[in-house]
Amino acid sequence: MDTDKLLSLTAKLPKRLHAPLEKGVRKLPGVQQLMEQEYQNMLADMEESLHPYRERFAAFSAMPDRGLADDEVLQMMAQVQEEETERWQAGYASGAVYHGDPEHIAFMNRVYAIHSQMNPLHADLWPSAVKYEAEVVAMTADMLNAREAQRIHPATEVCGSVTSGGTESILMAMKAYRDWARAEKGIKKPNVVLPISAHPAFDKAAQYFGIQLIRTPVDHRFQADVKAMEKAINKNTIALVGSAPGFPHGVIDPIPEMSGLALKRGVGFHTDACLGGFIIPWAEKLGYPVPVIDFRLPGVTSISVDTHKYGYAAKGTSVALYRTPALRRYQYFTATDWPGGLYASPTMAGSKPGALIAVAWAVMLKIGREGYLEATRRILETGEQIREGVESIPGLYVLGDPLWVIAFASDEVDIYRVMDAMAHRGWSLNGLQFPPAVHMAVTLRHTQPGVAERFLSDLAESVEEVRSQPETSGGMAPIYGMAASIPFRGMVADILRRYMDLLYRA
Numbered sequence: 001m002d003t004d005k006l007l008s009l010t011a012k013l014p015k016r017l018h019a020p021l022e023k024g025v026r027k028l029p030g031v032q033q034l035m036e037q038e039y040q041n042m043l044a045d046m047e048e049s050l051h052p053y054r055e056r057f058a059a060f061s062a063m064p065d066r067g068l069a070d071d072e073v074l075q076m077m078a079q080v081q082e083e084e085t086e087r088w089q090a091g092y093a094s095g096a097v098y099h100g101d102p103e104h105i106a107f108m109n110r111v112y113a114i115h116s117q118m119n120p121l122h123a124d125l126w127p128s129a130v131k132y133e134a135e136v137v138a139m140t141a142d143m144l145n146a147r148e149a150q151r152i153h154p155a156t157e158v159c160g161s162v163t164s165g166g167t168e169s170i171l172m173a174m175k176a177y178r179d180w181a182r183a184e185k186g187i188k189k190p191n192v193v194l195p196i197s198a199h200p201a202f203d204k205a206a207q208y209f210g211i212q213l214i215r216t217p218v219d220h221r222f223q224a225d226v227k228a229m230e231k232a233i234n235k236n237t238i239a240l241v242g243s244a245p246g247f248p249h250g251v252i253d254p255i256p257e258m259s260g261l262a263l264k265r266g267v268g269f270h271t272d273a274c275l276g277g278f279i280i281p282w283a284e285k286l287g288y289p290v291p292v293i294d295f296r297l298p299g300v301t302s303i304s305v306d307t308h309k310y311g312y313a314a315k316g317t318s319v320a321l322y323r324t325p326a327l328r329r330y331q332y333f334t335a336t337d338w339p340g341g342l343y344a345s346p347t348m349a350g351s352k353p354g355a356l357i358a359v360a361w362a363v364m365l366k367i368g369r370e371g372y373l374e375a376t377r378r379i380l381e382t383g384e385q386i387r388e389g390v391e392s393i394p395g396l397y398v399l400g401d402p403l404w405v406i407a408f409a410s411d412e413v414d415i416y417r418v419m420d421a422m423a424h425r426g427w428s429l430n431g432l433q434f435p436p437a438v439h440m441a442v443t444l445r446h447t448q449p450g451v452a453e454r455f456l457s458d459l460a461e462s463v464e465e466v467r468s469q470p471e472t473s474g475g476m477a478p479i480y481g482m483a484a485s486i487p488f489r490g491m492v493a494d495i496l497r498r499y500m501d502l503l504y505r506a
Protein backbone atom coordinates (compact mmCIF):
# COMPACT_ATOMS: atom_id res chain seq x y z
CA MET A 1 0.00 0.00 0.00
CA ASP A 2 1.43 3.44 -0.82
CA THR A 3 1.89 6.11 1.83
CA ASP A 4 -0.91 8.38 0.60
CA LYS A 5 -3.45 5.56 0.66
CA LEU A 6 -2.41 4.49 4.15
CA LEU A 7 -2.68 8.05 5.46
CA SER A 8 -6.07 8.72 3.91
CA LEU A 9 -7.41 5.43 5.30
CA THR A 10 -6.00 6.29 8.73
CA ALA A 11 -7.60 9.73 8.62
CA LYS A 12 -10.98 8.01 8.49
CA LEU A 13 -10.36 6.12 11.74
CA PRO A 14 -11.32 7.62 15.11
CA LYS A 15 -8.64 10.04 16.36
CA ARG A 16 -7.82 7.99 19.44
CA LEU A 17 -6.51 5.19 17.19
CA HIS A 18 -4.08 7.39 15.26
CA ALA A 19 -1.24 7.42 17.79
CA PRO A 20 -1.21 3.64 18.51
CA LEU A 21 -1.46 2.93 14.77
CA GLU A 22 1.43 5.27 14.07
CA LYS A 23 3.49 3.51 16.72
CA GLY A 24 2.75 0.15 15.05
CA VAL A 25 3.52 1.41 11.54
CA ARG A 26 6.85 2.85 12.67
CA LYS A 27 7.94 -0.58 13.90
CA LEU A 28 7.40 -2.26 10.49
CA PRO A 29 10.67 -3.21 8.78
CA GLY A 30 12.06 -0.52 6.49
CA VAL A 31 9.45 2.10 7.46
CA GLN A 32 11.86 4.34 9.36
CA GLN A 33 14.22 4.58 6.35
CA LEU A 34 11.30 5.21 4.02
CA MET A 35 10.09 8.01 6.27
CA GLU A 36 13.56 9.56 6.42
CA GLN A 37 13.65 9.58 2.64
CA GLU A 38 10.22 11.21 2.45
CA TYR A 39 11.30 13.88 4.94
CA GLN A 40 14.42 14.63 2.93
CA ASN A 41 12.41 15.01 -0.28
CA MET A 42 9.93 17.29 1.45
CA LEU A 43 12.58 19.55 2.90
CA ALA A 44 14.98 19.51 -0.06
CA ASP A 45 13.87 22.90 -1.41
CA MET A 46 13.54 24.46 1.98
CA GLU A 47 17.21 24.63 2.89
CA GLU A 48 17.92 27.05 0.07
CA SER A 49 15.13 29.42 1.05
CA LEU A 50 16.22 29.31 4.71
CA HIS A 51 19.80 30.27 3.86
CA PRO A 52 19.49 32.75 0.98
CA TYR A 53 22.79 34.47 1.78
CA ARG A 54 25.03 31.45 1.28
CA GLU A 55 25.84 32.24 -2.32
CA ARG A 56 26.09 35.97 -1.91
CA PHE A 57 28.00 36.53 1.33
CA ALA A 58 31.01 35.01 3.02
CA ALA A 59 29.79 32.26 5.33
CA PHE A 60 31.55 31.54 8.62
CA SER A 61 31.54 28.05 10.04
CA ALA A 62 34.76 28.90 11.89
CA MET A 63 36.02 32.20 13.27
CA PRO A 64 38.40 34.16 11.08
CA ASP A 65 42.01 33.77 12.29
CA ARG A 66 42.46 37.47 12.53
CA GLY A 67 39.51 39.63 13.55
CA LEU A 68 37.89 41.68 10.81
CA ALA A 69 37.77 45.45 10.84
CA ASP A 70 34.67 46.93 12.51
CA ASP A 71 33.55 48.45 9.22
CA GLU A 72 33.85 45.18 7.35
CA VAL A 73 31.58 43.44 9.87
CA LEU A 74 29.13 46.33 9.99
CA GLN A 75 28.96 46.59 6.22
CA MET A 76 27.93 42.95 5.85
CA MET A 77 25.21 43.48 8.43
CA ALA A 78 24.02 46.75 6.93
CA GLN A 79 23.51 45.06 3.58
CA VAL A 80 21.24 42.30 4.90
CA GLN A 81 19.45 44.77 7.14
CA GLU A 82 18.65 46.98 4.18
CA GLU A 83 17.21 44.08 2.21
CA GLU A 84 15.17 42.76 5.13
CA THR A 85 13.76 46.01 6.49
CA GLU A 86 11.80 47.10 3.42
CA ARG A 87 9.16 44.36 3.71
CA TRP A 88 8.06 44.79 7.32
CA GLN A 89 8.67 48.55 7.27
CA ALA A 90 6.14 48.94 4.46
CA GLY A 91 3.58 46.86 6.37
CA TYR A 92 3.78 43.59 4.40
CA ALA A 93 4.00 41.41 7.54
CA SER A 94 1.27 40.12 9.81
CA GLY A 95 2.35 40.91 13.41
CA ALA A 96 6.16 40.62 13.66
CA VAL A 97 7.01 44.33 14.08
CA TYR A 98 4.44 46.13 16.15
CA HIS A 99 5.65 49.74 15.97
CA GLY A 100 8.63 50.08 13.64
CA ASP A 101 8.76 53.84 13.02
CA PRO A 102 12.40 54.77 12.35
CA GLU A 103 12.47 57.44 15.13
CA HIS A 104 11.06 54.92 17.62
CA ILE A 105 13.72 52.39 16.67
CA ALA A 106 16.46 55.02 16.94
CA PHE A 107 15.23 55.92 20.44
CA MET A 108 15.28 52.28 21.57
CA ASN A 109 18.76 51.83 20.12
CA ARG A 110 20.01 54.81 22.12
CA VAL A 111 18.52 53.40 25.31
CA TYR A 112 20.06 49.98 24.60
CA ALA A 113 23.45 51.58 24.00
CA ILE A 114 23.35 53.29 27.40
CA HIS A 115 22.78 50.01 29.23
CA SER A 116 24.30 47.32 27.00
CA GLN A 117 26.46 46.01 29.86
CA MET A 118 23.66 45.79 32.42
CA ASN A 119 22.86 42.45 34.07
CA PRO A 120 20.04 42.50 36.63
CA LEU A 121 21.59 39.45 38.31
CA HIS A 122 24.09 41.92 39.79
CA ALA A 123 21.72 44.22 41.62
CA ASP A 124 24.65 45.77 43.48
CA LEU A 125 26.31 46.92 40.25
CA TRP A 126 23.13 48.04 38.51
CA PRO A 127 20.49 49.14 41.01
CA SER A 128 18.94 50.98 38.06
CA ALA A 129 18.07 47.56 36.59
CA VAL A 130 16.07 46.83 39.75
CA LYS A 131 14.27 50.14 39.38
CA TYR A 132 13.49 49.57 35.69
CA GLU A 133 12.14 46.07 36.22
CA ALA A 134 10.02 46.97 39.24
CA GLU A 135 8.57 49.96 37.40
CA VAL A 136 7.85 48.04 34.17
CA VAL A 137 5.90 45.53 36.26
CA ALA A 138 4.12 48.28 38.23
CA MET A 139 3.17 50.29 35.11
CA THR A 140 1.90 47.16 33.34
CA ALA A 141 -0.14 46.12 36.38
CA ASP A 142 -1.54 49.63 36.68
CA MET A 143 -2.54 49.63 32.99
CA LEU A 144 -4.40 46.38 33.70
CA ASN A 145 -6.38 48.05 36.49
CA ALA A 146 -4.47 46.65 39.47
CA ARG A 147 -5.46 49.58 41.70
CA GLU A 148 -9.13 49.14 40.91
CA ALA A 149 -8.77 45.39 41.50
CA GLN A 150 -7.29 46.05 44.95
CA ARG A 151 -10.09 48.50 45.75
CA ILE A 152 -12.68 45.82 44.91
CA HIS A 153 -10.74 42.91 46.44
CA PRO A 154 -8.54 44.23 49.29
CA ALA A 155 -6.47 41.00 49.52
CA THR A 156 -5.27 41.59 45.97
CA GLU A 157 -1.71 42.86 45.67
CA VAL A 158 -0.78 42.58 41.99
CA CYS A 159 2.90 41.87 41.37
CA GLY A 160 5.04 40.18 38.75
CA SER A 161 8.33 39.77 36.91
CA VAL A 162 9.77 40.81 33.59
CA THR A 163 10.56 37.78 31.39
CA SER A 164 12.10 37.30 27.96
CA GLY A 165 8.80 36.99 26.09
CA GLY A 166 5.28 35.61 26.10
CA THR A 167 6.45 32.03 26.21
CA GLU A 168 8.57 32.58 29.31
CA SER A 169 5.75 34.46 31.06
CA ILE A 170 3.49 31.46 30.41
CA LEU A 171 6.17 28.98 31.49
CA MET A 172 6.62 30.90 34.73
CA ALA A 173 2.90 31.07 35.52
CA MET A 174 2.48 27.33 34.86
CA LYS A 175 5.47 26.51 37.05
CA ALA A 176 4.01 28.70 39.81
CA TYR A 177 0.68 26.83 39.64
CA ARG A 178 2.40 23.44 39.64
CA ASP A 179 4.49 24.25 42.70
CA TRP A 180 1.59 25.99 44.47
CA ALA A 181 -0.70 22.99 43.95
CA ARG A 182 1.99 20.56 45.06
CA ALA A 183 2.77 22.52 48.23
CA GLU A 184 -0.71 23.59 49.23
CA LYS A 185 -2.96 20.85 47.85
CA GLY A 186 -0.62 17.87 47.59
CA ILE A 187 -1.30 17.48 43.85
CA LYS A 188 1.42 15.30 42.35
CA LYS A 189 -0.01 14.72 38.85
CA PRO A 190 -1.17 18.20 37.92
CA ASN A 191 -3.26 19.10 34.90
CA VAL A 192 -4.31 22.37 33.29
CA VAL A 193 -7.58 22.75 31.35
CA LEU A 194 -7.52 25.06 28.35
CA PRO A 195 -9.18 25.52 24.97
CA ILE A 196 -7.51 24.16 21.80
CA SER A 197 -6.91 27.75 20.68
CA ALA A 198 -4.53 28.59 23.57
CA HIS A 199 -0.90 29.10 22.52
CA PRO A 200 1.59 26.17 22.24
CA ALA A 201 3.65 27.87 24.95
CA PHE A 202 1.29 26.00 27.32
CA ASP A 203 2.28 22.68 25.68
CA LYS A 204 5.90 23.70 26.14
CA ALA A 205 5.26 24.44 29.83
CA ALA A 206 3.47 21.11 30.16
CA GLN A 207 6.40 19.23 28.58
CA TYR A 208 9.04 21.07 30.57
CA PHE A 209 7.29 20.90 33.93
CA GLY A 210 5.49 17.56 33.80
CA ILE A 211 1.96 18.95 33.64
CA GLN A 212 -0.84 17.22 31.73
CA LEU A 213 -2.83 19.49 29.40
CA ILE A 214 -6.52 18.86 28.88
CA ARG A 215 -7.47 20.65 25.67
CA THR A 216 -11.18 21.44 25.26
CA PRO A 217 -13.09 22.54 22.14
CA VAL A 218 -14.04 26.04 21.02
CA ASP A 219 -17.54 26.95 19.85
CA HIS A 220 -18.63 28.15 16.39
CA ARG A 221 -17.35 31.65 17.29
CA PHE A 222 -13.93 30.15 18.14
CA GLN A 223 -14.40 31.03 21.83
CA ALA A 224 -13.66 28.57 24.64
CA ASP A 225 -16.55 26.23 25.41
CA VAL A 226 -16.91 26.87 29.15
CA LYS A 227 -19.20 23.88 29.73
CA ALA A 228 -16.63 21.55 28.17
CA MET A 229 -13.97 23.07 30.42
CA GLU A 230 -16.15 22.53 33.48
CA LYS A 231 -16.60 18.87 32.56
CA ALA A 232 -12.85 18.43 32.06
CA ILE A 233 -11.87 19.70 35.53
CA ASN A 234 -10.88 16.96 37.97
CA LYS A 235 -9.20 16.64 41.37
CA ASN A 236 -5.74 17.13 39.82
CA THR A 237 -6.63 20.32 37.96
CA ILE A 238 -4.41 23.19 39.08
CA ALA A 239 -5.50 25.96 36.69
CA LEU A 240 -7.64 27.01 33.73
CA VAL A 241 -6.46 29.22 30.88
CA GLY A 242 -8.22 31.71 28.62
CA SER A 243 -6.79 33.92 25.87
CA ALA A 244 -7.38 37.63 25.38
CA PRO A 245 -7.26 37.20 22.45
CA GLY A 246 -6.03 33.84 21.15
CA PHE A 247 -3.35 33.95 18.47
CA PRO A 248 -5.16 31.93 15.76
CA HIS A 249 -8.45 33.81 15.36
CA GLY A 250 -7.88 36.94 17.45
CA VAL A 251 -10.98 36.03 19.46
CA ILE A 252 -11.23 36.91 23.16
CA ASP A 253 -12.40 33.99 25.31
CA PRO A 254 -15.26 34.55 27.79
CA ILE A 255 -12.79 35.37 30.57
CA PRO A 256 -15.40 36.50 33.16
CA GLU A 257 -17.26 33.18 32.92
CA MET A 258 -14.10 31.08 32.76
CA SER A 259 -12.41 32.77 35.72
CA GLY A 260 -15.68 32.52 37.65
CA LEU A 261 -15.59 28.78 37.06
CA ALA A 262 -11.97 28.62 38.27
CA LEU A 263 -12.90 30.53 41.42
CA LYS A 264 -15.84 28.21 42.09
CA ARG A 265 -13.61 25.15 41.72
CA GLY A 266 -10.72 26.55 43.75
CA VAL A 267 -8.15 26.44 40.94
CA GLY A 268 -5.95 29.14 39.39
CA PHE A 269 -6.91 31.09 36.29
CA HIS A 270 -4.41 32.46 33.80
CA THR A 271 -5.42 35.14 31.30
CA ASP A 272 -3.05 34.90 28.36
CA ALA A 273 -3.01 38.54 27.29
CA CYS A 274 0.36 38.26 25.55
CA LEU A 275 -1.25 39.56 22.38
CA GLY A 276 -3.96 41.78 23.82
CA GLY A 277 -2.66 43.06 27.15
CA PHE A 278 -1.51 46.37 25.70
CA ILE A 279 -4.64 46.77 23.52
CA ILE A 280 -7.66 45.66 25.55
CA PRO A 281 -7.35 48.19 28.44
CA TRP A 282 -7.25 51.00 25.88
CA ALA A 283 -9.99 49.43 23.75
CA GLU A 284 -12.16 49.44 26.88
CA LYS A 285 -11.51 53.17 27.35
CA LEU A 286 -12.31 53.78 23.69
CA GLY A 287 -15.71 52.14 24.20
CA TYR A 288 -15.10 48.89 22.27
CA PRO A 289 -17.20 45.97 23.54
CA VAL A 290 -14.37 44.04 25.22
CA PRO A 291 -14.89 41.89 28.32
CA VAL A 292 -13.00 42.46 31.57
CA ILE A 293 -9.91 40.22 31.44
CA ASP A 294 -7.86 41.34 34.44
CA PHE A 295 -7.67 41.12 38.25
CA ARG A 296 -10.92 43.05 38.68
CA LEU A 297 -12.37 39.57 38.11
CA PRO A 298 -11.89 37.75 41.41
CA GLY A 299 -11.01 34.45 39.70
CA VAL A 300 -8.09 35.75 37.63
CA THR A 301 -4.86 34.82 39.43
CA SER A 302 -2.22 35.48 36.76
CA ILE A 303 -1.81 37.31 33.44
CA SER A 304 0.87 37.21 30.75
CA VAL A 305 1.26 40.46 28.81
CA ASP A 306 3.92 41.23 26.24
CA THR A 307 5.81 44.51 26.25
CA HIS A 308 7.56 43.32 23.08
CA LYS A 309 4.32 43.15 21.08
CA TYR A 310 1.80 45.99 21.46
CA GLY A 311 3.90 47.47 24.28
CA TYR A 312 6.16 48.54 21.36
CA ALA A 313 9.40 47.64 23.16
CA ALA A 314 12.29 45.78 21.50
CA LYS A 315 12.00 42.00 21.17
CA GLY A 316 12.88 40.14 24.35
CA THR A 317 10.55 41.29 27.12
CA SER A 318 7.14 40.41 28.56
CA VAL A 319 5.53 40.61 31.99
CA ALA A 320 4.12 37.75 34.10
CA LEU A 321 1.65 39.20 36.61
CA TYR A 322 0.21 37.50 39.71
CA ARG A 323 -2.66 38.44 42.00
CA THR A 324 -0.51 37.99 45.09
CA PRO A 325 3.19 37.85 46.05
CA ALA A 326 2.45 34.48 47.66
CA LEU A 327 1.69 32.99 44.24
CA ARG A 328 4.65 34.72 42.57
CA ARG A 329 6.96 33.15 45.13
CA TYR A 330 6.26 29.73 43.54
CA GLN A 331 7.79 31.06 40.34
CA TYR A 332 11.17 31.80 41.96
CA PHE A 333 14.27 29.63 41.93
CA THR A 334 16.74 29.44 44.82
CA ALA A 335 19.91 27.40 45.44
CA THR A 336 21.26 27.62 48.96
CA ASP A 337 24.15 25.13 49.05
CA TRP A 338 26.26 25.91 46.00
CA PRO A 339 29.95 26.61 46.59
CA GLY A 340 29.52 29.55 44.21
CA GLY A 341 27.48 31.31 46.86
CA LEU A 342 23.80 31.85 47.59
CA TYR A 343 21.90 31.93 44.32
CA ALA A 344 18.44 33.22 43.50
CA SER A 345 16.81 34.10 40.21
CA PRO A 346 13.15 34.94 39.70
CA THR A 347 12.70 33.66 36.12
CA MET A 348 14.16 31.07 33.70
CA ALA A 349 17.27 33.03 32.81
CA GLY A 350 20.24 33.53 35.10
CA SER A 351 22.10 36.47 33.65
CA LYS A 352 19.77 38.50 31.47
CA PRO A 353 19.86 41.56 29.23
CA GLY A 354 19.00 44.46 31.55
CA ALA A 355 19.23 46.77 28.55
CA LEU A 356 16.07 45.22 27.09
CA ILE A 357 14.21 45.88 30.35
CA ALA A 358 15.53 49.46 30.25
CA VAL A 359 14.19 49.76 26.69
CA ALA A 360 10.73 48.56 27.78
CA TRP A 361 10.78 51.08 30.65
CA ALA A 362 11.90 53.96 28.42
CA VAL A 363 9.33 53.12 25.72
CA MET A 364 6.49 53.12 28.25
CA LEU A 365 7.59 56.53 29.53
CA LYS A 366 8.01 57.92 26.02
CA ILE A 367 4.64 56.72 24.70
CA GLY A 368 2.59 57.30 27.85
CA ARG A 369 -1.10 56.57 28.38
CA GLU A 370 -2.24 58.98 25.66
CA GLY A 371 0.17 57.43 23.16
CA TYR A 372 -1.06 53.88 23.83
CA LEU A 373 -4.67 55.02 23.61
CA GLU A 374 -4.03 56.69 20.25
CA ALA A 375 -2.04 53.70 18.91
CA THR A 376 -4.90 51.38 19.92
CA ARG A 377 -7.45 53.64 18.25
CA ARG A 378 -5.48 53.49 14.99
CA ILE A 379 -5.01 49.72 15.17
CA LEU A 380 -8.66 49.00 15.94
CA GLU A 381 -9.86 51.29 13.15
CA THR A 382 -7.54 49.58 10.68
CA GLY A 383 -8.63 46.18 12.04
CA GLU A 384 -12.24 47.08 11.32
CA GLN A 385 -11.37 48.30 7.84
CA ILE A 386 -9.53 45.06 7.07
CA ARG A 387 -12.27 42.90 8.55
CA GLU A 388 -14.97 44.63 6.50
CA GLY A 389 -12.78 44.55 3.40
CA VAL A 390 -12.14 40.80 3.74
CA GLU A 391 -15.84 40.14 4.28
CA SER A 392 -16.63 41.95 1.05
CA ILE A 393 -14.26 39.80 -1.06
CA PRO A 394 -16.33 37.12 -2.82
CA GLY A 395 -15.29 33.66 -1.66
CA LEU A 396 -13.79 34.69 1.70
CA TYR A 397 -15.29 34.79 5.17
CA VAL A 398 -13.96 35.99 8.54
CA LEU A 399 -13.72 33.53 11.43
CA GLY A 400 -15.31 34.54 14.74
CA ASP A 401 -15.79 38.14 15.82
CA PRO A 402 -12.26 39.60 15.91
CA LEU A 403 -11.07 43.17 16.51
CA TRP A 404 -7.58 43.44 15.06
CA VAL A 405 -6.25 39.93 14.38
CA ILE A 406 -8.37 38.96 11.41
CA ALA A 407 -8.54 35.27 10.41
CA PHE A 408 -10.24 34.33 7.16
CA ALA A 409 -11.07 31.16 5.26
CA SER A 410 -12.84 30.07 2.10
CA ASP A 411 -15.28 27.39 0.95
CA GLU A 412 -14.49 28.14 -2.67
CA VAL A 413 -10.72 28.33 -3.06
CA ASP A 414 -7.69 26.74 -1.36
CA ILE A 415 -6.86 29.36 1.28
CA TYR A 416 -3.24 28.19 1.50
CA ARG A 417 -2.84 28.91 -2.21
CA VAL A 418 -4.28 32.36 -1.57
CA MET A 419 -1.59 32.76 1.09
CA ASP A 420 1.04 31.74 -1.51
CA ALA A 421 -0.39 34.19 -4.05
CA MET A 422 -0.17 36.90 -1.36
CA ALA A 423 3.45 35.85 -0.66
CA HIS A 424 4.22 36.42 -4.36
CA ARG A 425 2.91 39.93 -3.85
CA GLY A 426 5.27 40.40 -0.89
CA TRP A 427 2.90 39.58 2.02
CA SER A 428 3.98 37.48 4.99
CA LEU A 429 0.76 36.15 6.54
CA ASN A 430 0.14 33.43 9.14
CA GLY A 431 -1.24 30.07 8.01
CA LEU A 432 -3.66 28.40 10.44
CA GLN A 433 -5.08 24.86 10.54
CA PHE A 434 -8.20 23.04 11.84
CA PRO A 435 -9.85 24.69 9.93
CA PRO A 436 -7.48 25.83 7.16
CA ALA A 437 -7.33 29.62 7.37
CA VAL A 438 -4.95 32.56 7.21
CA HIS A 439 -4.69 35.54 9.53
CA MET A 440 -3.48 39.10 9.49
CA ALA A 441 -2.46 40.66 12.83
CA VAL A 442 -2.79 44.41 12.42
CA THR A 443 0.05 46.49 13.88
CA LEU A 444 0.98 50.15 13.66
CA ARG A 445 2.73 49.34 10.36
CA HIS A 446 -0.67 48.74 8.78
CA THR A 447 -2.10 52.02 10.00
CA GLN A 448 0.16 53.90 7.57
CA PRO A 449 -1.76 55.49 4.68
CA GLY A 450 -2.60 53.07 1.86
CA VAL A 451 -1.42 49.83 3.53
CA ALA A 452 -4.86 48.40 4.36
CA GLU A 453 -6.11 49.32 0.89
CA ARG A 454 -3.10 47.60 -0.71
CA PHE A 455 -3.66 44.51 1.45
CA LEU A 456 -7.30 44.26 0.44
CA SER A 457 -6.74 44.80 -3.28
CA ASP A 458 -3.88 42.26 -3.31
CA LEU A 459 -6.09 39.82 -1.42
CA ALA A 460 -8.99 40.21 -3.85
CA GLU A 461 -6.58 39.73 -6.76
CA SER A 462 -5.01 36.67 -5.12
CA VAL A 463 -8.39 35.00 -4.59
CA GLU A 464 -9.30 35.56 -8.24
CA GLU A 465 -5.92 34.27 -9.38
CA VAL A 466 -6.37 31.04 -7.40
CA ARG A 467 -9.92 30.69 -8.64
CA SER A 468 -8.84 31.02 -12.27
CA GLN A 469 -5.81 28.70 -11.96
CA PRO A 470 -7.10 25.57 -10.26
CA GLU A 471 -3.73 23.75 -10.17
CA THR A 472 -0.21 25.01 -9.55
CA SER A 473 2.84 23.46 -7.92
CA GLY A 474 5.37 24.73 -5.36
CA GLY A 475 4.89 27.22 -2.54
CA MET A 476 3.76 26.50 1.00
CA ALA A 477 0.23 25.36 0.08
CA PRO A 478 1.15 21.68 -0.41
CA ILE A 479 3.11 21.64 2.86
CA TYR A 480 0.30 23.27 4.87
CA GLY A 481 -2.26 21.06 3.15
CA MET A 482 -0.27 17.94 3.88
CA ALA A 483 0.48 18.91 7.49
CA ALA A 484 -3.19 19.60 8.16
CA SER A 485 -4.31 16.29 6.69
CA ILE A 486 -1.72 13.84 8.05
CA PRO A 487 -3.33 11.86 10.87
CA PHE A 488 0.09 10.70 12.15
CA ARG A 489 1.03 13.80 14.15
CA GLY A 490 4.32 12.19 15.22
CA MET A 491 5.35 12.34 11.56
CA VAL A 492 4.46 16.03 11.37
CA ALA A 493 6.56 16.58 14.52
CA ASP A 494 9.44 14.66 12.85
CA ILE A 495 9.27 17.03 9.89
CA LEU A 496 9.32 20.06 12.19
CA ARG A 497 12.36 18.69 14.01
CA ARG A 498 14.19 18.22 10.71
CA TYR A 499 13.16 21.72 9.69
CA MET A 500 14.81 23.03 12.86
CA ASP A 501 17.96 21.01 12.05
CA LEU A 502 18.10 22.89 8.74
CA LEU A 503 18.10 26.23 10.53
CA TYR A 504 21.41 25.34 12.16
CA ARG A 505 23.32 24.41 9.01
CA ALA A 506 25.90 27.19 8.81
Ligand SMILES: Cc1ncc(COP(=O)(O)O)c(C=O)c1O
Nearest residue numbers: 165166167199245246247274275
Ligand atom coordinates in the same frame (compact mmCIF):
# COMPACT_ATOMS: atom_id res chain seq x y z
C1 LIG B 1 -1.79 34.71 22.66
C2 LIG B 1 -0.32 34.45 22.65
N1 LIG B 1 0.26 33.85 23.71
C3 LIG B 1 1.57 33.61 23.76
C4 LIG B 1 2.40 33.96 22.72
C5 LIG B 1 3.87 33.64 22.80
O1 LIG B 1 4.63 34.80 22.81
P1 LIG B 1 6.18 34.82 22.43
O2 LIG B 1 6.26 34.49 20.96
O3 LIG B 1 6.59 36.21 22.77
O4 LIG B 1 6.88 33.81 23.25
C6 LIG B 1 1.84 34.58 21.60
C7 LIG B 1 2.67 34.94 20.46
O5 LIG B 1 2.23 35.39 19.43
C8 LIG B 1 0.45 34.83 21.56
O6 LIG B 1 -0.13 35.42 20.51
